[in-house]
Amino acid sequence: MDGNVPAARRPGAYSEPVREFMEKARAVPADLAPAQAAGAAVCPGAECARHARPRIALLSNPRSTGNIAQLPRIREYCADHPDVFHYEVEHASQIGEAMKIIARVRPKVLAINGGDGTVQAALTELYNGGHFGDDAPPVAVLPSGKTNLIALDLGARGDPIEMLERLIELARTDLAPYTVARELIALRSSENGDKPVIGMFLGGAGLADTMLYCRDKIYPLGLPNGVSHAITAVALLARMFLRIKASFLPPDPTPLNVSLHEDSGTITGRFSLLAVTTLEKLLLSSELGGRREGVLKMLAIEERPMSLIRGFAASLGGTLGRAKVRGVHFEEANEITIEGESSSVILDGETFRAEPGRPINLKPAQPLSFVKLAA
Secondary structure (H helix, E strand, C coil): CCCCCCCCCCHHHCCHHHHHHHHHHHCCCHHHHHHHHCCCCCCCHHHHHHCCCCCEEEEECCCCHHHHHHHHHHHHHHHHCCCEEEEECCCHHHHHHHHHHHHHHCCCEEEEECCHHHHHHHHHHHHHHCCCCCCCCCEEEECCCCCCHHHHHCCCCCCHHHHHHHHHHHHCCCCHHHEEEEEEEEEECCCCCCCCEEECEEEEHHHHHHHHHHHHHHHHHCCCHHHHHHHHHHHHHHHHHCCCCCCCCCCCCCCEEEEECCCCEEEEECEEEEEEECCCECHHHCECCCCCCCCEEEEEEECCHHHHHHHHHHHHHCCCCCCCECCEEEEEECCEEEEECCEEEEECCEEEEEECCECEEEEEEEEEEEECCCC
């Protein structure tokens, strides 16, 4: 997850009216919680009117890369705008408490200020926690962190303050034209027990190995993101095309078995890229074609240089997932199982291991509403 989401509420991040309301929200009697979850009022008369304005609940992870520079501006902005309810967390274990408090505020929009790992942890709690009952607010994602596939898919680009201003403007009118339903991935494994982990993009095989290589060996060098990604790309190409093997390069992918339960088909081999997603756009901001809604889209590219070149060309040409490409597998399924020889998969920033006898199972999850600010 991007930067370990302690969740500590930082009192200095709130204006006095918001802090006052937050304390009142925390003090709501337990017997009013069910009514509140159903949307009933929890404060009488004038007090309710005072807080009846549309409200944005902003959940921030100060450890996300983009927040290192931006968070002081965001805190100052929230202090000057009491209709933005700002709550900060630093550890995933505190997101549950954050959601309980945010649910008391009954926001029109839940905005998440963090990388894909923060978004994934928040979606998992939103999905499993039931804090909002059947009336969960639409989710908006601010661009932050080192990876932002979810934010990009939802049109979140540019300055986070400008996006907050836009969200406040929309929350005062009609959000419907700007909300979209997004299917989610429910991941189950022996690591996370009965409750699924919820996300929107899973990378495996060589893709996961390369992401972990970048995270563990290149990011610690303290270079700008663009430079780090360029170094990682060069290292990957050197391994694949020059067949160089060295400890300072990404490792070779291990064999995987990918089962598609709908037609009992299985794809076996070594893959330079394995991706399962519900996003409209994949890598390189290209749209991933598909024929059905409500299913998982899977893309697997075999561990051969020419297969990777063909996949790259199909992505640039807009035919990825729409036409058959040699060495490139595109499938849609209602259930996918991944099993490998201690192979890593990454769901929106969180790493899991697919091992013999301990497979990873993926299914579509109930869609949630998101705010999409651009086409």
